[in-house]
Amino acid sequence: MKLENTTTDAVLVTQYLKGEESSLEVLITRHKQRIYSFIYSKVLDRDVTEDIFQDTFIKVIRTLRRGKYNEEGKFLPWVMRIAHNLVIDHFRRNKRMPKFSSSNSDFDIFDVISNGQESTENEMISLQVQQDVKKLIEELPDDQKEVLIMRMYKDMSFKEIAESTDVSINTALGRMRYALINLRKVIDKHNIILTN
Amino acid sequence: MAKLYNESIPERVTPLGPKDDTVKFLLNFSKALSVMKIKNMTFETLNN
The missing domain is CATH 1.10.1740.10 (RNA polymerase sigma factor, region 2, helix turn helix motif)
Known part of the structure; x- marks a missing residue:
């Protein structure tokens, strides 16, 4: 040994x-x-x-x-x-050959079989999540909402956002930061889980 | 009230190492494996 x-x-x-x-x-x-x-x-x-x-x-x-x-x-x-x-x-x-596993011990054949309805279901969930996020964004202060929409939905750079809103880049960045912080607060407050 | 779209809790498992049977299988495989080289060719046979 x-x-x-x-x-x-x-x-x-x-x-x-x-x-x-x-x-x-x-x-x-x-x-x-x-x-x-x-x-x-x-x-x-x-x-x-x-x-x-x-x-x-x-x-x-x-x-x-x-x-x-x-x-x-x-x-x-x-x-x-x-x-x-x-x-x-x-x-x-x-x-x-994707393998699907379930956290439940019960085996469900529909967890394994992939069909058109499954992707439709995912699309519906995705759409629902997007709608809920939009509603949450509406609750933000105007200046934060404006920056967030420009960045996330219009894909504008912070330089473009700063020029467009007539503020410095740092201010635009700060508004984005507070927008995200406030969104998280609202999500936590209402116990909302956004998962796709 | 929580609004859940998808919930999955991954199972936590601590790996314990391979099963004894797997190690035994490998040792038996090694004993049974015979390799012959004839000119440029290599032949493998399993003698059980």
Whole structure:
């Protein structure tokens, strides 16, 4: 056991390539937690993490056994790079086949099946949010409302807003800042959650 | 009263590391894997 803790990765890899299977076990045991946590931090799903962890080491084993690994004393970064690439592959696959998960334990097939109505529903929510935001903006003082509308809806720069409203850029920036602060206050006060 | 459009609470899970079965599988895979090089070609076989 003492040998396991002190033997370097490079030595273990060499031993493994000479047929010492137990060296692989030491390598996996030594690095499993770090690699697993790295994958989990990206995919946030235990089953997917388990699959990617397994695929990572299958690739490691095959590459080592094919004699294609160039030992430069960087075993762990090399394994992490393989894991990273497999995580990217996972997200690429998921982009083509999106997976929907529900916070509820009850499985609902309509959470998974995508159809035209779902996008219509999202559009309706988005529209509702926009309407509510507009109503909140109407409650702002005129000078703040003016700057916010110019910036957010007319996409004007602060220089243009300053020229248009005949104030300095700093004043325009200050009005925008207070507009946002006041909007947040109103949202907090009325416990409104604007999520799309 | 709260006006909710969408509410999702992500599940918090602490990663515990890979399952023992996964590690066992990898060790068995390694033992079963046989690599042969013939000229420029490499052949892999799994001997169970």
